[in-house]
Amino acid sequence: MNIVCLDLEGVLVPEIWIGFAERTGIPEFRRTTRDEPNYDTLMRYRLDLLARNKLGLPDIQKVVCEMGPMQGAREFLDKLREEYEVIILSDTFYEFAHPLMRQLAWPTLFCHSLETDANGMVVDYHLRMPEQKREAVKRFKEMNFTVVAAGDSYNDTAMLGEAHAGILFHPPENVIREFPQYPVTQNYNELRAEIDKAFARAAG
Structure with a gap:
C-alpha cells in the first residue's frame, strides 16, 4: 500500500501567517519556516507579536475563513x-x-493545537x-x-x-x-x- x-x-x-500579515498590515508576521528553521523560536516570536499587537485567535480565524486553497x-x-x-x-x-x-x-x-485564554488570546501552542x-x-x-x-x-x-x-x-x-x-x-x-x-x- x-x-x-x-x-x-x-x-x-497559502501560508496562513503571510495572509495574516497582509490583512493586519504587520509585516513581521510574514516570517515562516522558510526563513526560520527552528519551529519553537518561530512560534515564540509569533506569540510575542500577537500579544504586543493585542491580536487573538478570532482575528486569525477571520483571515483563514476568507482564504481558500491554492488554485x-x-x-x-x-x-x-x-x-x-x-x-x-x-x-x-x-x-x-x-x-x-x-x-x-x-x-x-x-x-x-493552540491554547487560548478566556479572551481568545493565544497563550501557548502544543x-x-x-x-x-x-x-x-x-x-x-x-x-x-x-x-x-x-x-x-x-x-x-x-x-x-x-x-x-x-x-x-x-x-x-x-x-x-x-x-x-x-x-x-x-x-x-x-x-x-x-x-x-x-x-x-x-x-x-
Missing part, C-alpha cells in the same frame, strides 16, 4: 486520493485549519509530538507502507528524508540550494508526475 504525505501551507493552501489544489488532491492514501502532515493548528479542510473535502490532517512529520512517516513505514512525501520548507525536510522518496514543491531558493538531493516541482502536474515516478521506482 502506498501513502503520500503532503505539507499543507505552501503546497495546498488547482482541490482537483489535484481529489485525483491523488483516487490512486493513493493521502495524509496531510502540517505544523499548522487545528484551530486554523478547519475552514480550509472543508474546502479540500476533509482530507486527513495531523497537526498541532505540539502533537516532537518531529511529528518525520515520526509519522517512520510509523507508516513500520506498518509496511511505501511513503512518498512532498513539502516546500525547512520543516518538511526531515519528513522528506525519512520517506522512501521526497519531493520539493515550489520551494524557495535557499531550500533548493541546501537540499539538492530532492527533485523540485513548480506546479501540480509536475508534482503528480514525480509522485508517480517515485512509487514506480519503489515498486521496481
Whole structure:
C-alpha cells in the first residue's frame, strides 16, 4: 500500500501567517519556516507579536475563513486520493485549519493545537509530538507502507528524508540550494508526475 504525505501551507493552501500579515498590515508576521528553521523560536516570536499587537485567535480565524486553497489544489488532491492514501502532515493548528479542510473535502490532517485564554488570546501552542512529520512517516513505514512525501520548507525536510522518496514543491531558493538531493516541482502536474515516478521506482 502506498501513502503520500503532503505539507499543507505552501503546497495546498497559502501560508496562513503571510495572509495574516497582509490583512493586519504587520509585516513581521510574514516570517515562516522558510526563513526560520527552528519551529519553537518561530512560534515564540509569533506569540510575542500577537500579544504586543493585542491580536487573538478570532482575528486569525477571520483571515483563514476568507482564504481558500491554492488554485488547482482541490482537483489535484481529489485525483491523488483516487490512486493513493493521502495524509496531510502540517505544523499548522487545528484551530486554523478547519475552514480550509472543508474546502479540500476533509482530507486527513495531523497537526498541532493552540491554547487560548478566556479572551481568545493565544497563550501557548502544543505540539502533537516532537518531529511529528518525520515520526509519522517512520510509523507508516513500520506498518509496511511505501511513503512518498512532498513539502516546500525547512520543516518538511526531515519528513522528506525519512520517506522512501521526497519531493520539493515550489520551494524557495535557499531550500533548493541546501537540499539538492530532492527533485523540485513548480506546479501540480509536475508534482503528480514525480509522485508517480517515485512509487514506480519503489515498486521496481
